[in-house]
Amino acid sequence: MAEALEGDPDIDVIVGLGTEDPKIALERTEFVRADQSYSILSRIVRATQVDTILHTFLVVDSTRMKSRELHEQNVIGTMNLLAAAGAAGSSVRHVVVKSSTLIYGSSWKDPVWFREDAARSTPPSTLIERSLVEVESYVRDFAEDNPHVTVTLLRFANVVGTDIVTPLTRALQLPLAPCIFGFDPLLQFVEEDDVVRSIEFVTRHRLPGVYNVAGDGRLPWSEVGAICGKRLVAIPPVLTGLAAAPLARLGVELPREVLDLLRYGRGADNRRLKGTGFQYRYTSAGAVRNFAQAVRLSRAVGSRLPSFRYEEDVEQFFRHSPAVVRGSKGVS
Amino acid sequence: MSPLAHRQPIVEVSQPGALVHLPRLAPEPEPLEDPRLSDVDEWGRSERMRDLVRQLYDPIYRRWFRAEWEGLEKIPTSGGALLVANHAGAIPSDAPVIMHGIESELHRPVYGLADHLFKALPVIGTLWSRSGGVAAHPENAYRLLREQGALVLVFPEGTKAPGKHYSERYKLRRFGRGGFVEIAMRAGVPVVPIAVIGSEEAMPTVAKFPGLARMIGAPYAPLTVNMLVMGPIGLVIPFPAKFRLRVLDPVTFDVPPDQDRYSRSGIMDHAEQIRVAIQENLYDMLKNRRSIWFG
Numbered sequence: 334m335a336e337a338l339e340g341d342p343d344i345d346v347i348v349g350l351g352t353e354d355p356k357i358a359l360e361r362t363e364f365v366r367a368d369q370s371y372s373i374l375s376r377i378v379r380a381t382q383v384d385t386i387l388h389t390f391l392v393v394d395s396t397r398m399k400s401r402e403l404h405e406q407n408v409i410g411t412m413n414l415l416a417a418a419g420a421a422g423s424s425v426r427h428v429v430v431k432s433s434t435l436i437y438g439s440s441w442k443d444p445v446w447f448r449e450d451a452a453r454s455t456p457p458s459t460l461i462e463r464s465l466v467e468v469e470s471y472v473r474d475f476a477e478d479n480p481h482v483t484v485t486l487l488r489f490a491n492v493v494g495t496d497i498v499t500p501l502t503r504a505l506q507l508p509l510a511p512c513i514f515g516f517d518p519l520l521q522f523v524e525e526d527d528v529v530r531s532i533e534f535v536t537r538h539r540l541p542g543v544y545n546v547a548g549d550g551r552l553p554w555s556e557v558g559a560i561c562g563k564r565l566v567a568i569p570p571v572l573t574g575l576a577a578a579p580l581a582r583l584g585v586e587l588p589r590e591v592l593d594l595l596r597y598g599r600g601a602d603n604r605r606l607k608g609t610g611f612q613y614r615y616t617s618a619g620a621v622r623n624f625a626q627a628v629r630l631s632r633a634v635g636s637r638l639p640s641f642r643y644e645e646d647v648e649q650f651f652r653h654s655p656a657v658v659r660g661s662k663g664v665s
Numbered sequence: 666m667s668p669l670a671h672r673q674p675i676v677e678v679s680q681p682g683a684l685v686h687l688p689r690l691a692p693e694p695e696p697l698e699d700p701r702l703s704d705v706d707e708w709g710r711s712e713r714m715r716d717l718v719r720q721l722y723d724p725i726y727r728r729w730f731r732a733e734w735e736g737l738e739k740i741p742t743s744g745g746a747l748l749v750a751n752h753a754g755a756i757p758s759d760a761p762v763i764m765h766g767i768e769s770e771l772h773r774p775v776y777g778l779a780d781h782l783f784k785a786l787p788v789i790g791t792l793w794s795r796s797g798g799v800a801a802h803p804e805n806a807y808r809l810l811r812e813q814g815a816l817v818l819v820f821p822e823g824t825k826a827p828g829k830h831y832s833e834r835y836k837l838r839r840f841g842r843g844g845f846v847e848i849a850m851r852a853g854v855p856v857v858p859i860a861v862i863g864s865e866e867a868m869p870t871v872a873k874f875p876g877l878a879r880m881i882g883a884p885y886a887p888l889t890v891n892m893l894v895m896g897p898i899g900l901v902i903p904f905p906a907k908f909r910l911r912v913l914d915p916v917t918f919d920v921p922p923d924q925d926r927y928s929r930s931g932i933m934d935h936a937e938q939i940r941v942a943i944q945e946n947l948y949d950m951l952k953n954r955r956s957i958w959f960g
Binding site for chain 2: 441442443444445446448451513514515516517519526549550551552553555556559560570597600612613614615616618619622
């Protein structure tokens with residue numbers, strides 16, 4: 334994300350905040366390590382006088398951490414972030430929150446498409462969904478209490494891409510991809526690039542409100558398997574959780590919310606964001622194909638290709654070489 | 666992860682050692698194509714699957730039920746319309762007969778709305794969805810009718826009709842709370858009522874087991890004549906009753922579409938009028954029926 338923002342000459346200062354060091358080299362982002370609940374945020378906001386906060390640390394994959402940590406990061410982290418943004422004398426004028434369409438759940442009572450104002454069909458049953466519901470309610474309260482701050486809430490569909498690892502992408506890299514017997518749900522995907530581009534887009538245009546971010550179209554899980562060149566192996570429709578448990582040994586843990594998804598699917602209406610002028614590069618199927626190609630390529634060359642665009646050597650050259658002509662207009 | 670500042674556009678001040686931005690690779694990338702492999706649409710319907718089902722069902726439609734239509738020309742050939750029919754038989758044959766009839770005669774796809782429960786069933790739910798079934802959610806119906814101008818079939822009696830005893834045949838149940846009228850009003854489409862006879866006799870219920878139904882979570886658990894005559898296979902095989910279908914005059918509503926709320930009493934009035942129209946036509950058709958099997 335920071336990498337994409339660096340390309341924007343209108344942005345002066347970028348401060349990155351995370352619990353781990355960034356995985357890619359960043360050109361001009363100052364990075365600060367935070368603890369899990371982002372408690373130092375208010376001091377950073379005060380010190381740097383930033384006017385925009387991109388809240389992208391919400392965890393939407395419950396296999397990534399223990400429930401305790403998840404609560405700490407999602408709920409407490411968000412509270413700290415919003416407290417920092419809403420503190421007296423705060424310079425923050427725009428908050429962008431990255432949430433997930435997981436908030437709609439996945440049940441047999443669902444409509445085919447969820448619009449942004451649609452309610453869940455069933456009460457949230459998993460910890461991750463409950464934490465997202467809680468986080469979004471804080472965000473709503475914050476927007477109400479701080480009318481001078483533009484609040485953007487983005488809900489992302491299942492993200493696929495060259496770098497991101499989720500239970501679904503792990504499942505699609507097994508020799509046989511799991512499915513639930515008798516069910517072929519319609520899923521929706523969004524490509525990593527589109528995720529970054531959409532955050533950039535709403536940041537630049539200062540769009541207030543809630544937006545679904547999801548590729549066009551829904552496609553059956555069997556077709557997802559076919560695009561990735563995988564055969565599906567069925568796990569029984571009853572006691573599915575038990576049957577899926579051994580998969581965890583293969584490194585593919587399928588938590589409850591993912592099993593629900595593999596049973597009923599989910600669709601999020603993406604027209605509100607499109608209506609503001611945002612253009613998706615990938616459809617749902619396109620995103621899956623791009624993912625499949627990236628997997629094949631990395632298998633063939635043996636490792637992940639570096640996907641970042643920042644070239645440190647070139648930068649060093651620009652920065653220090655006397656050969657670079659420096660005029661009053663800068664270098665194009 | 667990154668709080669960031671957004672003050673003034675950078676004025677390019679270049680001093681030796683100053684930071685120089687690399688140009689962006691592509692300013693605004695073009696959208697890429699959509700590489701779909703199957704023809705399953707957003708509703709889960711596959712035209713290929715639907716074709717196959719039509720081929721398999723055609724002999725049943727023509728030879729078994731010998732379905733005959735009256736007033737088929739009243740169904741709009743373009744634009745959305747909500748088809749509303751009476752519903753009967755433990756496993757109702759009216760839904761496939763209506764869908765098959767309209768699709769093969771008018772060559773327009775029909776989306777059949779049914780209880781969400783279907784979606785929760787393995788295999789059956791998937792087959793049902795691939796062959797044109799959609800869960801009866803108001804949001805789904807609105808989108809199909811208003812935005813996609815599709816034909817949508819709905820049975821307003823819901824599961825109360827196929828669950829009723831044979832002694833109550835051709836007595837229409839309450840048309841829900843008139844939700845179908847409200848959807849048609851909101852979508853700005855006509856309601857086309859259809860009266861069907863034959864479906865009651867195709868699979869008559871002679872006994873009901875509400876306790877069993879509650880236990881397995883089904884809306885009803887019937888004992889049908891088919892089961893008594895044919896054994897377990899009678900669970901799914903209907904009798905060859907003669908099907909007659911009559912399309913009634915489309916009902917249009919004198920209200921603007923896309924309102925937040927419509928008058929409750931207006932909705933209930935219209936729903937009741939449509940119910941009465943179907944009921945009267947059923948009696949009229951039954952008056953002229955000489956034989957259950959030969960019509």
